Amino acid sequence: MWRKAASVGGLTLLSRAFGFVRDAMMAALLGAGPLADAFMVAFRLPNHFRAIFAEGAFNAAFVPRYAYQLTREGEGAARSFGEDVLSITMLAQLVLLVLALAFTPLVVTALAPGFSDDPPQLALTAELTRITFPYLALISAMTLVAGVLNAHDRFAAAASASILLNVCMIAALLVAGWFPTVAHALAVGVLVSGFAQLGLVVWDMRKAGVGLSLRLPRLTQNVRDFLKRFGPAVLGSAGVQIAMFADTILASFLPSGSVSYLYYADRLYQLPLAVVGIAVGTVLLPELARRLAADDRSGARDRLNRALEGALLMTLPFVALFAAAPGPVVAALFGRGAFDQAAIAGSAAALQAYAFGLPAVVALRCVTPAFHAAGDTATPVKALAVATIANVALKIALIGSFLHAGLAFATSVGAWINLALLVILLRRRDGFAPDRRFWINIAAVTVATAASVAAIVWSLGPAAALKGFIPPFPDLAPAALIGAVGVAAYGLVAGPGFILARR
Template sequence: MSNGIDPMDTRQVAVGAGGGTDSDMAAQGGSFAGMTVLSRVSGLARDWVLAHVVGASEAADTFILAFRVPNFFRRLFAEASFALAFVPILTEYREKGSQAGARAFVSAVAGDLGVVLIGVSVAGALGASLLAAVFMPGFIDDPEQFALATDLTRIMFPYLGLISFTAFAGAILNSANRFAVPAFTPVLLNVSLIVAALWAAGAGSDVVGAARALAWGVLAGGVAQLLFHGLPVARVGLLVAPVPNWRHEGVGKVFRLLLPAVFAGSAYQVNALVGTVLTSFLEQGSAAWLYYADRLWEVPIGVVAVALGTVLLPNLSRLHQQGERAKYNATLDWGMRTGLLLGIPAAVALWMLAYPLMATIFLHGQMQPRDAEMAAAALRAFALGLVPLVLVKIAVPGYFSREDATTPLKFAVASVAVNVAASLGTFWWLGHIGLALATSLAAVVNAGLLVGTLIAGGHYRPGRPLARVIATSLMATAAMAAALWFLVPHDAHWTTAEGWSRAGHLALVIIAGLAVYSALVLAAGIRPKDLRHRA
């Protein structure tokens, strides 16, 4: 990093230190994105193992949907929403208060959060059958599958408490501009699941036994993720004993922001719930097809959208507290430019390489060619919503940094309504593809409302560099698409070729496409230094 701070050395940042100084956002984003790439690569390795061990079997569908139960609440409350509500308030304490005040605030939030999470985790484990019925109603008529869904939900639901505290610790680090450790954390869950799957395969378990082993792997991964944050949080001076204090002023502010944040920052997760319920009524394999497609879609979302949104929130919050309106606008514009420059080609590449990616990564073991085809179709539908979702992740911090939770709440409700209507209107005749299309359509609506209102309200004024980036990216992406169309063989090649041959060919195609895009962007005069920004 240009400011001389090692992104992995949390000892170099103390609470209240550097809070008012400029920060190199490109370096911060690069640190987060680098760790996210490692996380996504380990995630693909995990999914490769899962595809080999459980494939698109009935047990795979059951595990995937049961894992979505704690995952739904994790993403709804723990990831986006809690950070959106917590980081601006902690930033306010750091900017206008003292370290002692920040520690008292963190202690109170930790204590109150612990009370809530213990109660929810116990209730969820005891009510696993009810949760299975709500999230997977299509399994009720199959007693054996519903029983498995209930067992897996009961095993994995306590993961919610573990990962919520992990997200709390990550939000503390993010508020101190420490992004690498939280971004690396998912690697531990991926490793735990890989070990569980390999253990099941080595023990000769059938797909049902493997699904149970994976459920215990989720729980072990949650413990590892939480413990991993302990030392970094201590190094920023905020590892404090949790003491419940519902009357603390900061706690009240957090909870007033949290409910709207649940919808505004995580509308996509509400949409995912709709898809989970409807998927349980579709043919066997549908949940697995959507899962494998979603995993590939999540790679650019994590590396681009989540990285930018995570870096933007604490920096925009600080600039708002300091009254730096010009820097605030410039920082938000930097996020838009960077997101579109990376997001547009990623969306087109996902569309064009959908089947090669699926066949190369997942076509082995229990996976069949038709499974790869169905998953690729879902990935193409998801790809349509990639750029809008990037814009959503960038725009939402533009509201919560100003402690405006009401406006994005309204837009989130609108996008959820669009998703529900589109899902119900398409899933009977388009199946799993209709659910993916509905998710993308909801992202389009949410992005349009969020960005449009920021501009109309005078909180964001797009500059000329943004128009230049959009025009350049579209031109370079068109050339990249032409190159990919010429270089990518027919689908039959990806089905019949050996695994190493598929992987080598896909790597060459990706490198060629990246080279074409990068060369044209550079030829248009956009240099890496143009993406650097100090907030």
């Protein structure tokens, strides 16, 4: 499992490296003003819908069913099921695309109502959204093909696809002079990347000898079972997106740049979530589905324990760094060009608030597949509904005093509520049974995180003296020293604990 997760995580890390190059270029050229806010909303719209209908909900409902078909009935039955779902998915995406293009200004107003007081801003955002929204249909098809590949233990192409998004957007920035604005260039880059990502996974699917063809949709019993699970899964994914929609809606009423502050903080916050949480969750779902299909419940519980402790081991150094030194991190990565000190401070405040919830968000990527692998997409929805209500209520309560940082902190609290509910429910049904090794490892990483925070706080003084040491990147040396000290302290404390746990 960890070998596969390392493959996915390594490719995701490469994608994030390209992503940081992209974001650094965006920050320098766009900054955090009205033009940046317009693109962020246009970029978020298809991504919100993608997260609802494609990656989250689709994988939860499709992958376990496809894996079951493949294990119990063979490749022919699995391929037939995949073709039926692909046809239905493309029909639904076509309808959604037509509606979105026809009513784009209304869609943008619903997501960013604060823009309605600024007609030029609203018109620009709607124009950019019309360019980016077809990306949703392309990425939905890509997600289905990636799910098929994952069920066949092929993870590399799907994990590499996101690299193409960043490469296309970087290329668009390099030729931005050919477009009316940098934002227009980026929007076109997003659309082109959708074709590139779909092409990559289709090529790998053909290479693996697993062909899927479009045909007239059929409502077979397997498809009906998929749709029954897909409905609750959509509601579950929608709950997460509702909180993010709330961030964008409320931030559109805040001072200019607030939407961008949240975006850049989220980009850093997403690094451990993607490299660790999503990588482990991607591999864990088919692993648990196969074990449960073979009635190996004890093996499934063991895999979940190892996934949780390993994911937290790799995530908590980021938590320590983002919580104790968000400013130097943001400055090192984005602090140049149009991204001024105000943008650094605003993004750092959001990043620090997000850090509080990062362990819970990564753990959710391990716990939620335990329900989905058992065919239960409804229980995570119920837990998420409670967490979402608390999350949105807290956003409204905090925004007046803490502005965009209050929105980020409410997101963190909602993640912890969601995780607590799911862990309680999973333990009641004997799907999660922490063993001695698990508790020793959790204690080790908790103490290690505290040691890392203390070391990072101590290093802030010496690091400040290194500012400007590398003239083209004046904040890079301080951030590198702070990160190295934090990781060293974490490793020295956590390492012995994990060695002890294995004995």
